Amino acid sequence: MRIYLGSDHAGLELKDHFVKRLTGLGHEVTDVGPHAYDADDDYPPYCVEAARRVVADEGSLGLVIGGSGNGEQIAANKVPGARAALVWNVETALLARRHNNAQLAAVGARMHTVEEAERIVDAFLAAEFEGGRHQRRIGLLAEYERTGVPPAL
Numbered sequence: 001m002r003i004y005l006g007s008d009h010a011g012l013e014l015k016d017h018f019v020k021r022l023t024g025l026g027h028e029v030t031d032v033g034p035h036a037y038d039a040d041d042d043y044p045p046y047c048v049e050a051a052r053r054v055v056a057d058e059g060s061l062g063l064v065i066g067g068s069g070n071g072e073q074i075a076a077n078k079v080p081g082a083r084a085a086l087v088w089n090v091e092t093a094l095l096a097r098r099h100n101n102a103q104l105a106a107v108g109a110r111m112h113t114v115e116e117a118e119r120i121v122d123a124f125l126a127a128e129f130e131g132g133r134h135q136r137r138i139g140l141l142a143e144y145e146r147t148g149v150p151p152a153l
């Protein structure tokens, strides 16, 4: 699987852990950065870049990692076509793929042990979109994104 990762300083250590781990598991991993610790860096450039790469590469997935994952999710979702979900346990990770067809998972490095984060990310990567009624809902959002016309109430 092709996987793009981005973070900020708060997520750097966990990102680097996943870059090694996912590469070791045979995935084709791209680390968009940061590549060095800078306590004053900002997450938007890295999360937007990771999301742009994912959207441009159909079938790929992405991980954006920060302290909470909240800002990282928000940043990734600014990229047209990106569906980034904050995954905070195995269940939300599974549902992010099964119901939301999220191509990106946002993870809060300050919220989990490394082992817990591994279980969450493994669940996200392994789950598959169920389609059906969920595709209809995603379609409404995609149409709104494309046209700016709100879906009918």
Ligand SMILES: O=C(CO)[C@H](O)[C@H](O)COP(=O)(O)O
Residues within 6 Å of the ligand: 008, 010, 011, 039, 043, 066, 067, 068, 069, 070, 071, 072
């Ligand atoms: O989680 C985040 C955004 O959602 C950031 O990682 C967090 O805000 C960084 O905080 P600080 O600059 O205090 O380390």
